[in-house]
Amino acid sequence: MCRSKDPTSPTTIDTEPVDRLELELSSPAATRALGGRLAALLRKSDLIALEGELGAGKTELARAVIRARAGVPLEVPSPTFTLVQRYELPDLVLTHADLYRLGGPAELDELGLEEALEEGALLVEWPERAGDRLPADRLTIRLALPDPSRPEHRVVRIEAGPAWRERLVELARWTTEPP
Numbered sequence: 001m002c003r004s005k006d007p008t009s010p011t012t013i014d015t016e017p018v019d020r021l022e023l024e025l026s027s028p029a030a031t032r033a034l035g036g037r038l039a040a041l042l043r044k045s046d047l048i049a050l051e052g053e054l055g056a057g058k059t060e061l062a063r064a065v066i067r068a069r070a071g072v073p074l075e076v077p078s079p080t081f082t083l084v085q086r087y088e089l090p091d092l093v094l095t096h097a098d099l100y101r102l103g104g105p106a107e108l109d110e111l112g113l114e115e116a117l118e119e120g121a122l123l124v125e126w127p128e129r130a131g132d133r134l135p136a137d138r139l140t141i142r143l144a145l146p147d148p149s150r151p152e153h154r155v156v157r158i159e160a161g162p163a164w165r166e167r168l169v170e171l172a173r174w175t176t177e178p179p
């Protein structure tokens with residue numbers, strides 16, 4: 001959100017789409033609900049970057065997005081070893097990548113992620129491993145476990161690039177008015 005630094009300037013009514021959102025998820029079911037919402041917002045050429053430590057819930061969330069968009073409980077294995085899994089859904093080709101085991105940014109070319117973005121949408125775990133080789137205009141979702149005594153609790157920080165800002169407003173509305 002962009003606010004004026006000059007305190008004497010007129011107050012702007014905040015019509016700017018938001019670019020950040022912080023959520024708390026109390027259980028895997030809450031994570032799946034978020035995935036369902038993201039699935040409904042997802043379009044061709046979208047990149048969702050999933051960040052967070054091992055076990056943070058990146059795959060859980062990606063699986064929920066893919067299944068919700070498919071409308072059926074597809075088998076969605078973690079792409080830890082294959083690095084890339086492609087899902088040809090009726091209205092969108094979804095590619096799910098996990099770059100944890102990527103040797104280096106040079107190996108990226110072989111994965112065909114650019115093509116994946118041309119033909120559909122891309123969900124990437126460990127996007128940091130790609131350096132700056134993935135588009136900057138993305139939805140970044142960072143999952144964290146802030147409290148070891150609550151193992152199902154996650155804090156989620158979402159940052160939206162320009163392509164996602166209007167949709168982040170919809171997501172924010174949904175989170176304040178749970179279904």
Ligand SMILES: Nc1ncnc2c1ncn2[C@@H]1O[C@H](COP(=O)(O)OP(=O)(O)O)[C@@H](O)[C@H]1O
Nearest residue numbers: 027028031054055056057058059060151152154
């Ligand atoms: N709120 C939650 N959201 C997502 N996963 C959760 C949550 N609570 C517990 N979990 C568990 O945490 C683990 C997350 O694993 P995974 O999604 O494979 O992590 P990552 O892909 O980030 O390494 C799963 O075993 C899942 O059941």
Ligand SMILES: [Mg+2]
Nearest residue numbers: 058059078125
């Ligand atoms: Mg994973």
